[in-house]
Amino acid sequence: MSVRVVARIRPLLGDKEMEKDVIVTAASTEEGRAPTIVKIPNPKNEAEEFSFAFNSVYDRDTTQEQLFTAEVAPHLKALFQGLDVTIFAYGVTGTGKTHTMRGGLKLAERGVIPRLLSNVFRRGKKIAKDSDGETTVSVTLSYYEIYNDKVFDLLEAPETRTPSGLRLSEKDGKTIVMGLSERACMDLKDFEQLYIEANNNRVTAATKLNAHSSRSHAILRVKVTQTTGDMVRESTVSAIDLAGSEDNRRTDNDKTRLVESAAINKSLFVLSQCINAISNGDKRIPYRESKMTRILSLGQNNGITIMILNLAPMRSYHLDTLSSLNVSSRAKRIEVREIENEVVFKMAPPPSRSISNLSGTRQALRPLANAHNVTTGLAAAKEKAAEKEKDKPVKAFSVYKEPSNKPLIGSITTSANITAPRRISSMSAPLAKKRPSDGMVLATDARPSKLARPTTHVALSSRPTPQPAGLTPEQIEEMIERKVAERLAALSAATAPAPPATESDHSHSKDISEEVSRRLEALERRIDGEQDARSDGLRLLLQARQAKQRGDDQAALEFYESALPYFPGQAKLLGKIERLKAKLSGVSEPVVGARPVKRVLKKREPEPSDDESYHEADADEEDEGYMSRPRKAAARRPLKQKVFVDEEEQGPPTPRTEQLLAVVNSRDIGQIKALHGVGAKKARDLVEFLEDEGREIQSLGQLRMVPGMGGRAVERALEGMIA
Numbered sequence: 202m203s204v205r206v207v208a209r210i211r212p213l214l215g216d217k218e219m220e221k222d223v224i225v226t227a228a229s230t231e232e233g234r235a236p237t238i239v240k241i242p243n244p245k246n247e248a249e250e251f252s253f254a255f256n257s258v259y260d261r262d263t264t265q266e267q268l269f270t271a272e273v274a275p276h277l278k279a280l281f282q283g284l285d286v287t288i289f290a291y292g293v294t295g296t297g298k299t300h301t302m303r304g305g306l307k308l309a310e311r312g313v314i315p316r317l318l319s320n321v322f323r324r325g326k327k328i329a330k331d332s333d334g335e336t337t338v339s340v341t342l343s344y345y346e347i348y349n350d351k352v353f354d355l356l357e358a359p360e361t362r363t364p365s366g367l368r369l370s371e372k373d374g375k376t377i378v379m380g381l382s383e384r385a386c387m388d389l390k391d392f393e394q395l396y397i398e399a400n401n402n403r404v405t406a407a408t409k410l411n412a413h414s415s416r417s418h419a420i421l422r423v424k425v426t427q428t429t430g431d432m433v434r435e436s437t438v439s440a441i442d443l444a445g446s447e448d449n450r451r452t453d454n455d456k457t458r459l460v461e462s463a464a465i466n467k468s469l470f471v472l473s474q475c476i477n478a479i480s481n482g483d484k485r486i487p488y489r490e491s492k493m494t495r496i497l498s499l500g501q502n503n504g505i506t507i508m509i510l511n512l513a514p515m516r517s518y519h520l521d522t523l524s525s526l527n528v529s530s531r532a533k534r535i536e537v538r539e540i541e542n543e544v545v546f547k548m549a550p551p552p553s554r555s556i557s558n559l560s561g562t563r564q565a566l567r568p569l570a571n572a573h574n575v576t577t578g579l580a581a582a583k584e585k586a587a588e589k590e591k592d593k594p595v596k597a598f599s600v601y602k603e604p605s606n607k608p609l610i611g612s613i614t615t616s617a618n619i620t621a622p623r624r625i626s627s628m629s630a631p632l633a634k635k636r637p638s639d640g641m642v643l644a645t646d647a648r649p650s651k652l653a654r655p656t657t658h659v660a661l662s663s664r665p666t667p668q669p670a671g672l673t674p675e676q677i678e679e680m681i682e683r684k685v686a687e688r689l690a691a692l693s694a695a696t697a698p699a700p701p702a703t704e705s706d707h708s709h710s711k712d713i714s715e716e717v718s719r720r721l722e723a724l725e726r727r728i729d730g731e732q733d734a735r736s737d738g739l740r741l742l743l744q745a746r747q748a749k750q751r752g753d754d755q756a757a758l759e760f761y762e763s764a765l766p767y768f769p770g771q772a773k774l775l776g777k778i779e780r781l782k783a784k785l786s787g788v789s790e791p792v793v794g795a796r797p798v799k800r801v802l803k804k805r806e807p808e809p810s811d812d813e814s815y816h817e818a819d820a821d822e823e824d825e826g827y828m829s830r831p832r833k834a835a836a837r838r839p840l841k842q843k844v845f846v847d848e849e850e851q852g853p854p855t856p857r858t859e860q861l862l863a864v865v866n867s868r869d870i871g872q873i874k875a876l877h878g879v880g881a882k883k884a885r886d887l888v889e890f891l892e893d894e895g896r897e898i899q900s901l902g903q904l905r906m907v908p909g910m911g912g913r914a915v916e917r918a919l920e921g922m923i924a
């Protein structure tokens with residue numbers, strides 16, 4: 202089925218919002234039918250009205266209970282039948298997303314999330330009772346936020362956060378948050394206690410547009426495990442409260458808020474790009490350009506997805522509202538496979554986890570799959586799943602195609618019966634799109650969702666890989682370069698008003714061959730997958746070094762310790778930690794035993810652990826001032842690349858070192874990209890890093906430490922400089 206998209210218009214608030222300023226209204230296709238249309242005037246000509254069609258539209262007087270009963274409660278049965286459910290709130294800041302998802306404390310004001318949990322517990326108890334205790338149902342929660350594109354566990358105390366947040370990883374095509382905690386939850390009281398406490402950890406702040414604005418995307422995952430004998434069925438409901446897009450010309454945001462806002466707007470921009478790409482039938486969906494879209498995996502997850510578009514009815518939100526109407530009405534065209542999670546056979550979990558007998562104690566930390574359940578059955582079950590996986594298409598989404606006789610562009614209804622589509626050229630919001638979307642058609646697809654019905658799906662079949670006729674490898678490379686440059690430009694424009702999306706944009710994206718898409722995606726996956734952990738770890742190492750240079754050994758120790766999980770068992774890192782501990786505890790001589798074995802020998806040995814991460818982490822040792830044992834330069838010789846760079850570093854910087862550093866510090870992506878061995882991604886990461894750190898790179902050693910650079914890249918860049 203398609204993603205179900207419903208719109209909710211919030212009521213007017215306070216004295217400042219007045220009826221005369223209301224411009225957004227709900228309408229029905231036929232008298233007496235429930236509303237499915239949102240109407241809003243054309244900002245350029247108020248006599249014209251745009252109409253956007255949704256699966257359902259909820260007007261200003263809709264209560265929390267009505268929304269829940271109509272949109273969420275019907276999917277509970279499916280959840281217990283093994284389908285995953287995702288509900289997310291989307292909209293401009295201050296339009297009621299948190300109100301819809303979380304709501305107030307009073308019973309009538311409770312939002313989707315507490316009502317959902319209440320129903321899950323009730324149904325779980327009923328199932329246990331009806332089966333005379335043969336089936337046990339347990340509920341576990343995880344709750345995390347994406348703040349400034351970093352993932353933080355909301356069930357953990359903020360002091361325990363590492364600056365780089367939790368890492369995302371991918372397994373079997375699913376996005377996994379590494380190290381996320383899970384808590385068992387026995388009843389509603391248990392949940393409320395956890396939820397209220399966790400929400401205090403969420404980053405919110407007052408902005409001019411909303412006194413309690415969410416500055417992060419919050420994701421609550423509720424895993425329901427039903428166990429009958431050795432049969433286990435897991436399904437997950439994810440409730441996501443996205444942060445709202447905001448037009449910073451209206452917010453008066455200070456620097457911190459602006460940084461947050463840029464991250465929010467960028468991720469929402471990427472989401473809109475994903476929605477456009479899927480609805481256009483593009484081969485390449487830019488999920489990986491933001492953590493939020495990676496986690497949301499819109500259109501990739503099986504099960505049921507409901508998008509709640511929150512709207513403010515007033516004129517002051519006019520352009521922003523149009524923008525979000527445009528994006529969300531396209532989301533309707535995304536199809537998701539409605540497939541139940543498989544029952545797996547395994548040892549029944551200990552009875553203490555069931556609803557009827559939950560201890561409420563914390564579970565051991567372990568990776569958790571997002572938007573999907575992780576099944577951990579026996580080998581047979583795994584084999585079966587693997588077998589199935591082989592038959593699966595690469596992407597688990599498919600695109601609903603409009604019947605050919607249905608116009609793709611929207612109609613505008615006006616009192617003067619104007620039918621020609623109009624362009625919205627003055628949109629200022631980041632998500633603004635000029636091309637009227639199909640959602641503007643007065644469509645009649647307000648059909649109720651079908652539940653728990655494993656459907657056949659029309660999915661993109663396994664991607665063919667033949668090289669397009671007539672394209673040479675060089676041309677392919679050129680296309681990849683061009684596409685990457687376009688994406689970079691799009692990213693840098695993410696916080697600025699969006700350029701108009703034209704028909705030629707679409708046809709242009711179409712002319713990117715499948716081969717190019719495939720290679721670009723593979724490249725991205727490799728870079729993200731392999732480098733995510735490494736860059737996070739290296740960032741921590743760099744922070745440790747900076748702390749050490751400042752003389753803040755305590756902070757340095759903490760950073761080194763935080764970096765340890767990224768370089769498990771790394772002898773040199775362990776050595777640093779031990780020496781710092783010794784130093785801090787007043788032991789004057791470093792512990793000799795902690796001195797790591799000679800690096801060169803280790804590096805030259807083709808040991809399995811001798812991976813890139815190891816090299817990079819090793820490089821961190823360059824300026825250890827407190828080591829008792831002098832470094833043996835000769836011992837380092839065998840590492841060719843290292844020697845080369847070391848020589849450059851001896852004495853005052855050479856002209857080419859200066860030249861290289863000047864290019865790097867220019868923060869000009871074009872110049873940096875042109876360096877030998879530095880591609881578009883590295884250039885972008887480097888500039889982002891410099892912006893984040895607000896500092897300049899002063900030596901090759903420092904440059905090597907920049908996440909994603911590494912010794913070899915620096916060497917190649919240096920080689921390419923004209924001395």
Ligand SMILES: Nc1ncnc2c1ncn2[C@@H]1O[C@H](COP(=O)(O)OP(=O)(O)OP(=O)(O)O)[C@@H](O)[C@H]1O
Pocket residue numbers: 210211212214292293294295296297298299300301411413414415416443444445446511
């Ligand atoms: N349906 C509603 N009924 C009553 N009050 C509402 C409703 N929707 C929103 N509000 C109120 O509007 C204000 C803004 O809502 P909320 O904080 O939920 O917006 P938001 O979209 O989550 O904003 P942000 O993206 O900035 O976090 C709050 O005071 C909230 O209580």
